Amino acid sequence: MQTLLKPTNSDFIEENYKEQIVALDLFVSDIQYLDYIRPKMWIEESNSFQNIEYIDQHNHIGLITKNGIKVDILVDSNSSNFSIDTSKKLVDFDLYIENIADIIAKKITFRKKDNKTRDIIDIAICLESNPNLFNELIELEKVTKDDLKILKESLLQLNKNRYISQLNIVKPFEKYIELSKQAPEYLISKIC
Structure with a gap:
């Protein structure tokens, strides 16, 4: 990928x-x-x-x-x-x-409740690049459905104003700015 x-x-x-x-x-x-x-x-x-x-x-x-x-x-x-x-x-x-799947799996496994702006953006970019990412990570037993459920619940509690203000610090690449702004909602919509 x-x-x-x-x-x-x-x-x-x-x-x-x-x-x-x-x-x-x-x-x-x-x-x-x-x-x-x-x-x-x-x-x-x-x-x-x-x-x-x-x-x-x-x-x-x-x-x-x-x-x-x-x-x-x-x-x-x-x-x-x-x-x-x-x-x-x-x-x-x-x-x-590590390959990107391992990196994303660790972000989900270890920091699923943290709502770190950089993690949210990274996961969204990878998911956009590989729409089957979550299924692959589950199949490889790198994350569980419960991990994704907890991530989704955490994203639903995200302070959106704080997230947007953190975008100025994280400074995503220009081509990912729009996805980055909508990354929490994008991830929520992709987690079943």
Whole structure:
């Protein structure tokens, strides 16, 4: 599925989206991996991350970079369908990039009640690109019908004025502006 949301080249993302990146969600498949990156072991010496504010829980590490990008590292043992990003060597191990279906599934699974503007827009864009997206995610057991029902209920409670004001912060691409404005209603209409 062709989409602007699928990260395939780190340099391209850095050059073209740097101003739009406000948060990164990283997922590890085994909780033991978090032990290798616990902030208390290295954050004091870091030049890249703020060392006064971070989250260090058993299944979640949350950091903020010096330039304000929020980085969340979460455990998700159901992750699959990864491909290796070899476009830029960032670390001394393979960096796996998820496909868009996995990313959207996580937005629905983990944040279905949050009504985050960026998530709503991303889900709507992907659904417009692939009208069968929800059925495919259910078939692949990445989301459940209950997940979608909860998402719909949450969208019905959305503060539309706040959502519209957040569009100025999120700044969707020009070609998605109209869909973005109507994304909550669009999603509600597509969830049975």
